[in-house]
Amino acid sequence: TGPDGRIYVAQVTGSQISALDLSTGVVETVSAKGGDIIAPDDVAFADDGTLYATEVMDGRVSARDSAGRTRVLRDDLPCANGITV
Structure with a gap:
């Protein structure tokens, strides 16, 4: 769950991050395919709202x-998988 109460979904093969609002059912693309975060595997949030993502295919950790x-x-983190803040 993100700081805004939505559920965030990392989509490795879809290469995007989406946020689901449970009260409305609306899904918003937070990081689109072809964007800065490639093949996200997991996400976590810092207290300031920064989203951290592991990118399993590229061995990266990014912050948004x-x-x-x-x-x-x-x-330089081969098969980066899972993240906590």
């Missing part, structure tokens, strides 16, 4: 701030 800016923290 609340303004939507993404930066790669590491790109």
Whole structure:
């Protein structure tokens, strides 16, 4: 669950991250296919709302701030899988 109460879904083969609002059923694409985060495997949130994602295919860990800016923290972690903050 994200800081906004939505459920976040990492879609490895879809290469995107979506957020599901349980009260409305609306699904929003947070990180689209072809975007900065590639093949996300897992996500976690920091207290400030920063989304952290592992990218299993590229061996990366990326951070996406609340303004939507993404930066790669590491790109040398083969099969990066699972993350907690």
